[in-house]
Amino acid sequence: MRTAFINTLIELARKDSGIFLLSGDLGFSVFEKFREGFPDRFFNIGVAEANMVGIASGLALSGKIVFIYSIVPFITMRCFEQIRNDLCYQNLNVKIIGVGGGLCYGSAGMTHHSLADIAIMRALPNMTVICPGDPIEAEMATKLGIYRRGPLYIRLGKSHEPEVHSNLKFLDFKIGKGITIKNGSDITIIATGNILYNTKCIADKLINEGLSVRLISMHTIKPLDKDIILKSAQQTKAIFTVEEHSLIGGLGSAVAEVLAETDAKKVLFRRFALPDRYLKDVGSQEYLREKNALSIEQITNSILKEYKSIKE
Amino acid sequence: MDKYKKIATEIRKRIVRMHAKSRSSHIGSALSSVDILTVLYFGILKIDTKNPWAKKRDRFILSKGHAASALYAVLSLRGFFSEEILDEYCIDGGRLPGHSTMHCVPGVEVSTGSLGHGLSIGVGMAIAAKYDAFEYRIFVLLSDGECDEGSVWEASMFAAHRKLDNLIVIIDYNKLQAFGRTKEVVNLEALSDNWAAFGWEVKEIDGHNFSKIEDTLCRVPFKKNKPGLIIAHTIKGKGVSFMENRLEWHYKSPDKEQLEIALKELDSL
Numbered sequence: 067m068r069t070a071f072i073n074t075l076i077e078l079a080r081k082d083s084g085i086f087l088l089s090g091d092l093g094f095s096v097f098e099k100f101r102e103g104f105p106d107r108f109f110n111i112g113v114a115e116a117n118m119v120g121i122a123s124g125l126a127l128s129g130k131i132v133f134i135y136s137i138v139p140f141i142t143m144r145c146f147e148q149i150r151n152d153l154c155y156q157n158l159n160v161k162i163i164g165v166g167g168g169l170c171y172g173s174a175g176m177t178h179h180s181l182a183d184i185a186i187m188r189a190l191p192n193m194t195v196i197c198p199g200d201p202i203e204a205e206m207a208t209k210l211g212i213y214r215r216g217p218l219y220i221r222l223g224k225s226h227e228p229e230v231h232s233n234l235k236f237l238d239f240k241i242g243k244g245i246t247i248k249n250g251s252d253i254t255i256i257a258t259g260n261i262l263y264n265t266k267c268i269a270d271k272l273i274n275e276g277l278s279v280r281l282i283s284m285h286t287i288k289p290l291d292k293d294i295i296l297k298s299a300q301q302t303k304a305i306f307t308v309e310e311h312s313l314i315g316g317l318g319s320a321v322a323e324v325l326a327e328t329d330a331k332k333v334l335f336r337r338f339a340l341p342d343r344y345l346k347d348v349g350s351q352e353y354l355r356e357k358n359a360l361s362i363e364q365i366t367n368s369i370l371k372e373y374k375s376i377k378e
Numbered sequence: 379m380d381k382y383k384k385i386a387t388e389i390r391k392r393i394v395r396m397h398a399k400s401r402s403s404h405i406g407s408a409l410s411s412v413d414i415l416t417v418l419y420f421g422i423l424k425i426d427t428k429n430p431w432a433k434k435r436d437r438f439i440l441s442k443g444h445a446a447s448a449l450y451a452v453l454s455l456r457g458f459f460s461e462e463i464l465d466e467y468c469i470d471g472g473r474l475p476g477h478s479t480m481h482c483v484p485g486v487e488v489s490t491g492s493l494g495h496g497l498s499i500g501v502g503m504a505i506a507a508k509y510d511a512f513e514y515r516i517f518v519l520l521s522d523g524e525c526d527e528g529s530v531w532e533a534s535m536f537a538a539h540r541k542l543d544n545l546i547v548i549i550d551y552n553k554l555q556a557f558g559r560t561k562e563v564v565n566l567e568a569l570s571d572n573w574a575a576f577g578w579e580v581k582e583i584d585g586h587n588f589s590k591i592e593d594t595l596c597r598v599p600f601k602k603n604k605p606g607l608i609i610a611h612t613i614k615g616k617g618v619s620f621m622e623n624r625l626e627w628h629y630k631s632p633d634k635e636q637l638e639i640a641l642k643e644l645d646s647l
Binding site: 107112114117118119120121123124129151152155 | 488494497499503535
């Protein structure tokens with residue numbers, strides 16, 4: 067996803083001389099081309115995220131469109147107050163690019179896991195929160211992000227994510243609108259971010275088991291596409307959310323908030339997300355997913371079990 | 379210099395009235411900044427009250443946003459908005475919040491209030507000015523206690539590294555912070571040396587001596603390719619005898635009787 071992001075940004079920066087990129091000392095083997103192409107618009111701020119957000123604010127107050135980049139916890143939490151006061155309160159044109167959503171930096175340990183960032187970012191007024199599910203969504207989010215005034219957070223995965231949308235057209239992607247990847251009538255699965263591909267595999271398995279599955283990519287968590295949730299609540303028997311984020315405050319919470327305030331409470335609703343604790347196991351993204359009941363097999367089996375329970 | 383003295387006295391009177399009316403804090407911090415703001419707004423800044431967002435204007439950032447009453451009072455006297463609006467400071471339904479907020483009135487460049495934010499924003503503006511090849515300068519006023527914040531030093535290091543000589547920081551060094559003397563809370567005795575070591579061209583002045591303030595500000599940039607720092611030695615609560623150099627006036631506001639005494643003192647200056 068980060069390659070899709072930077073290639074898109076290079077394309078945009080060629081056309082718009084007001085686009086700046088700031089990095090918190092990250093980008094080895096990723097940002098060199100941007101730096102060479104636009105040396106006066108690339109700034110390595112050093113390992114100083116609070117300063118980076120402030121500088122981005124000053125640039126934005128001077129009419130620039132500024133992208134800032136670091137690993138998710140550093141760029142959302144270390145400098146949280148700068149994001150709140152400088153970017154969101156003043157509603158500035160700064161796009162926060164977090165790399166390594168969820169467990170992408172699995173074996174690096176807890177400091178590099180990002181399990182609360184969606185919750186934190188979506189609590190801020192004026193902020194838009196996008197979690198692209200594949201490189202194509204990352205490209206679209208970057209392209210459309212510059213036209214959306216105000217602060218925006220893009221939670222990227224890392225590298226080599228498989229493509230989910232082979233046929234997605236530019237116009238099919240709208241900030242604040244979920245994408246129906248598969249249409250079905252038994253159950254709905256809503257996924258966000260870097261676990262989208264696995265969720266597609268889950269949907270395929272369930273279809274093989276005879277279920278009619280609706281699969282939605284909810285790339286934008288804020289503003290949330292309420293209509294697509296409510297329609298699914300009316301048209302299917304169960305809604306499942308899948309995300310690589312804490313159970314608290316992420317996609318599942320956002321969908322639950324919508325469902326809890328409607329009359330469609332009869333629909334079965336379950337969240338697949340990470341538990342409310344620091345992960346102590348050491349291992350890769352896939353290993354940690356399995357340790358926390360988020361593997362393709364585990365989620366597939368859980369959904370089958372849940373679905374059987376409502377059929378009985 | 380008589381011009382400045384007269385203006386500064388009027389600004390102080392407005393500040394004292396605002397705090398008395400709203401019963402709000404930080405009057406001491408506001409009074410300590412008045413003379414610096416007076417020279418900036420009435421002698422230095424290239425700004426146009428009729429076109430407050432002109433592209434090439436000089437920028438001023440009140441990073442010590444708790445001195446907002448001083449900024450609002452200066453802006454009103456300078457003609458950005460009418461004096462009556464000052465009555466709306468920190469009251470129910472009023473339009474002037476206790477910490478400086480952009481868009482509530484024309485002339486406020488940045489919303490501040492949490493310390494340690496303004497300098498980084500100034501650095502961003504300085505980079506933008508260089509990129510656009512505009513000649514405007516960016517002035518940032520910090521408090522002394524604010525220098526406890528790590529982000530100030532992140533920005534300080536970076537500004538020098540990038541040779542931002544269009545950036546000028548002024549520290550309102552009144553030596554009193556929220557809960558004690560700076561010397562006792564976190565000692566700032568080496569302030570000048572520290573900034574110089576970080577790559578800044580440092581000047582130290584009496585922050586209540588108009589000709590010194592003006593003379594120093596007229597000479598920016600102090601050195602090509604170096605950001606400039608002015609350490610302005612000031613007195614918290616300056617201008618009202620019973621407020622001067624007293625911690626409690628970080629919090630208290632004058633009652634009716636104190637207001638009268640304060641106004642009388644200011645008139646006799």
